[in-house]
Amino acid sequence: MKALVAYFSATGHTKKVAQMLAQTLQADLFEILPQQPYTSNDLNWQNPLSRSSVEMANPNSRPEIVHKIENMQAYHVVFLGFPIWWYVAPTIINTFLESYSFENTIIVPFATSGGSGMGKTNAILSSSAPKVKFLSGKVFQPNVTSQELSAWVKSLNL
Numbered sequence: 001m002k003a004l005v006a007y008f009s010a011t012g013h014t015k016k017v018a019q020m021l022a023q024t025l026q027a028d029l030f031e032i033l034p035q036q037p038y039t040s041n042d043l044n045w046q047n048p049l050s051r052s053s054v055e056m057a058n059p060n061s062r063p064e065i066v067h068k069i070e071n072m073q074a075y076h077v078v079f080l081g082f083p084i085w086w087y088v089a090p091t092i093i094n095t096f097l098e099s100y101s102f103e104n105t106i107i108v109p110f111a112t113s114g115g116s117g118m119g120k121t122n123a124i125l126s127s128s129a130p131k132v133k134f135l136s137g138k139v140f141q142p143n144v145t146s147q148e149l150s151a152w153v154k155s156l157n158l
Helices: 013-025 052-057 089-098 121-126 147-157
Strands: 003-005 029-033 075-081 104-113 139-141
Touching: 003 121, 013 075, 013 089, 013 104, 013 147, 052 089, 075 089, 089 121, 104 121, 139 147
Parallel strands: 003 029, 003 075, 075 104, 104 139
Antiparallel strands: none
């Protein structure tokens, strides 16, 4: 099974989990970088005019991504990481999904969050990748251990 851990991280929490997961899986690692990096003002969820608030209020928002993976078809499983914003994945994750065909690919979402769960994340993401099999996602704290990640991956029966 050739696996990829692709992730978007706004503050570094998801990056930490993604790096540990890639090491645990011995998988390739890919950071989803926005064309326009997010500033702390952009991420101010209490300001309805902040960039993240405006993007999340518009389900058609698709922030541009800097790089693409040239050989996506080589991966059978993609672990897709992101912070939870407004109870779902940031819209940059939809941009990522819509950039590839993902034929015969399993996507396993994982997230970091200050307290909310995955919500309707899979249902929303599946509209951006209708041919993909999405497994149930899981939210992790930034201090998750490699043993916990390993046990989670094992429970997926991939």
